[in-house]
Amino acid sequence: xxxxxxxxxxxxxxxxxxxxxxxxxxxxxxxxxxxxxxxxxxxxxxxxxxxxxxxxxxxxxxxxxxxxxxxxxxxxxxxxxxxxxxxxxxxxxxxxxxxxxxxxxxxxxxxxxxxxxxxxxxxxxxxxxxxxxxxxxxxxxxxxxxxxxxxxxxxxxxxxxxxxxxxxxxxxxxxxxxxxxxxxxxxxxxxxxxxxxxxxxxxxxxxxxxxxxxxxxxxxxxxxxxxxxxxxxxxxxxxxxxxxxxxxxxxxxxxxxxxxxxxxxxxxxxxxxxxxxxxxxxxxxxxxxxxxxxxxxxxxxxxxxxxxxxxxxxxxxxxxxxxxxxxxxxxxxxxxxxxxxxxxxxxxxxxxxxxxxxxxxxxxxxxxxxxxxxxxxxxxxxxxxxxxxxxxxxxxxxxxxxxxxxxxxxxxxxxxxx
Numbered sequence: 001x002x003x004x005x006x007x008x009x010x011x012x013x014x015x016x017x018x019x020x021x022x023x024x025x026x027x028x029x030x031x032x033x034x035x036x037x038x039x040x041x042x043x044x045x046x047x048x049x050x051x052x053x054x055x056x057x058x059x060x061x062x063x064x065x066x067x068x069x070x071x072x073x074x075x076x077x078x079x080x081x082x083x084x085x086x087x088x089x090x091x092x093x094x095x096x097x098x099x100x101x102x103x104x105x106x107x108x109x110x111x112x113x114x115x116x117x118x119x120x121x122x123x124x125x126x127x128x129x130x131x132x133x134x135x136x137x138x139x140x141x142x143x144x145x146x147x148x149x150x151x152x153x154x155x156x157x158x159x160x161x162x163x164x165x166x167x168x169x170x171x172x173x174x175x176x177x178x179x180x181x182x183x184x185x186x187x188x189x190x191x192x193x194x195x196x197x198x199x200x201x202x203x204x205x206x207x208x209x210x211x212x213x214x215x216x217x218x219x220x221x222x223x224x225x226x227x228x229x230x231x232x233x234x235x236x237x238x239x240x241x242x243x244x245x246x247x248x249x250x251x252x253x254x255x256x257x258x259x260x261x262x263x264x265x266x267x268x269x270x271x272x273x274x275x276x277x278x279x280x281x282x283x284x285x286x287x288x289x290x291x292x293x294x295x296x297x298x299x300x301x302x303x304x305x306x307x308x309x310x311x312x313x314x315x316x317x318x319x320x321x322x323x324x325x326x327x328x329x330x331x332x333x334x335x336x337x338x339x340x341x342x343x344x345x346x347x348x349x350x351x352x353x354x355x356x357x358x359x360x361x362x363x364x365x366x367x368x369x370x371x372x373x374x375x376x377x378x379x380x381x382x383x384x385x386x387x388x389x390x391x392x393x394x395x396x397x398x399x400x401x402x403x404x405x406x407x408x409x410x411x412x413x414x415x416x417x418x
Contacts, residue, residue, distance in 0.1 A: 003413045006379060010404035010412070013383055014044055017401045018052075022059045022076060026385065026397035029186060031079040035060065035072045035104035036160055037402050039111040040349060044405025046115040047415070053115045054126040057108060061133045063097040067218060068140030070108070070133075071099035072157060083185045084205065090212035101208070101216040102158045105234050106141065107353075109134045109241040113248055114409075124251075131248055135259075138245060141238055142262050144218045147285055149269015150230035151238055154221060155207045159231045159297075162204075163196040163341040165329055166282035166291040170229050173286070176206035194339050194395050229291070230283040232273045236300035237353070239266040243305060270306055278310040294330040296350040303357030315354075315366060324377045325370065326351055327389040338388040339395050345386035348374050352406040375411040378403060 001009075017023045022033040023041040030037070038060045045053035063074040075086040075098040086098040094101075112130055116123035145151045153159050156167045179202050186195050196204070207227060214220040242263045249256040273280040275290035280298045282291040299315055301308050318325040321332055329336050329344045338344040351374040358367035377392055383403040385396030409415055 001379060003379075006407065007412055007414055010044070010383065010407045011048055013399045013404035014041060014401060014408075016399060017041075019076070021055050022074070023056060023401050025401050026399055028081070029397040031082050033060065033063075033074040033076060035070060035074075036107050039108040040402040040405045043111045043114055044401070044408045046118050047408040050115065050119045050122055054123070057112055057115070057130060058126070060108060061130055061137075063095055063099050064133055064137065065095040065099075067144075068136035069103050069144075069218075070106075070137050071095065071097075072102050072104035073100040075099060081185055083183060084208060088205075088208060088212070091216060094216060100157075101211045102153075102155045103137075103141075104158060105160045105237045106137060106241050107237055109138070109248065110237075110244040113244040116248075116251075127248060128252055131245075131252055131254070134245055134248075138238065138242060138259070138262065141234075142265070144222065145234070146265070146269075147228070147230060148272050148283075149265055150272050150283060151234040151266075152228050152230045152285055153234065154225060154227060155211075156204065156227075159233045161231075161233055161295070161297060161328065161342045163200060163343060164295060164297075165293045165333075165335055165343060166231070166295060166297075167227075167229060169289070169291065170227050170284045170286065171200065171203050174203045174206060174226050176202040179206045179209065191395075195341055225286070228285045230273065230285055231297070232280045232282060232295075232300060233297040235266060235270060235273060236280075236297070236304035236306075239263065239270065239304040239306075240300075240357075242266065266304075267306070270301070270304065279314055280308075280311065294333065296326045296328045296347065296354065299326055299354045300350075300357065302361045302363065303353045305357075305361070307361055312363065312366070319369065322346070322389040324373060324387060324389050324392050326354060328386075331389060338390055339393070341386075341396070344389065345395055346377065346389040347386045348378060348403045348406050348411065352410050356410065371411060375407075375413070378407055378411060383407070 024031055025034050025037045042053040042056040064070050089101050091099050091101050116127045156162050246256045246259045275281045275292050279294050281293050324346050327344050327346055328342045336344045351370055355367045355370040381392045381394045383400050384394030385400045
């Protein structure tokens with residue numbers, strides 16, 4: 001299919017998944033507004049409808065909690081086909097919108113800046129309104145999710161990489177006693193072999209139930225945590241988002257002293273993510289051990305503004321071993337599964353962040369190579385949630401919002417990247 005036809009198909013997918021002010025990732029499997037999915041959607045909308053792009057971001061930030069946290073799911077409308085729905089989380093008396101009790105990778109500031117840069121005059125009043133909310137969200141991360149200069153998660157879903165091997169050891173230490181019976185909905189939409197196992201899901205729900213018992217109060221959640229893993233996904237994404245938020249502050253004539261202090265903290269802390277092999281990985285803070293896994297998140301260092309020769313060599317190896325890099329778990333690693341959620345598949349959104357980071361830091365050949373290979377993957381195999389890195393076979397949900405969005409904003413030959 002030619003690029004013009006694919007551009008149209010991508011725009012049609014965003015329109016298909018539009019629910020009037022917010023976009024669902026895909027029909028059925030994900031029927032609500034997801035945090036970082038929505039920020040990607042805004043970036044995609046900006047390629048053909050700037051007004052709708054701003055509406056997406058404004059709807060996302062409308063769910064911000066008094067603490068500053070922006071939830072990973074906003075339950076704008078009832079959908080009994082989804083589990084765990086709003087009743088499982090028990091947050092109805094906390095935020096302005098029914099929601100989950102955890103957050104997700106904070107890409108919103110970076111994409112707010114990108115949307116603004118496409119049409120600065122039109123974007124200025126929108127970004128002025130969003131800035132204090134974004135600042136408050138970033139402050140929440142630096143207050144409640146900072147440890148040794150790294151950002152940690154309290155639930156695997158908070159990383160966006162729900163089922164990654166980075167969480168295995170920490171999750172194995174949890175005994176999901178009393179979790180009770182429940183009915184999963186995800187395996188009714190997608191082949192169970194592509195989804196987390198029941199053992200993993202029991203632990204996911206046990207952590208949700210713990211948060212509900214504690215009322216999602218940050219100070220209470222921070223006492224004797226059963227799961228506390230520093231995550232390169234969020235550390236690197238937040239560091240980049242701080243830089244972009246600082247640029248927004250400059251644009252608005254606001255002081256950026258606090259933001260600059262955050263940047264300094266995360267720049268120093270990022271080195272703590274470096275494992276024994278020299279690459280960046282997660283850290284189980286309860287045992288002070290590196291997870292050791294080379295994942296697509298490991299390569300977000302350039303997106304964060306951190307150069308690294310070791311990671312460039314690892315990326316070259318990924319290009320050599322995967323037909324469609326970058327796999328979410330290295331093809332040569334034990335436990336690689338090319339079709340199971342975050343345990344091997346390639347995600348176009350991760351490629352986008354990695355590729356943009358490479359180009360931003362002067363690694364133009366690598367960045368352009370990744371962009372072209374991602375474009376070929378989508379052109380040949382469609383707008384799926386994720387793909388097998390060796391065969392390109394589509395997996396997970398179909399007609400996926402963020403895959404369509406990054407096609408329009410980055411991967412398409414017609415994309416006007418900003």
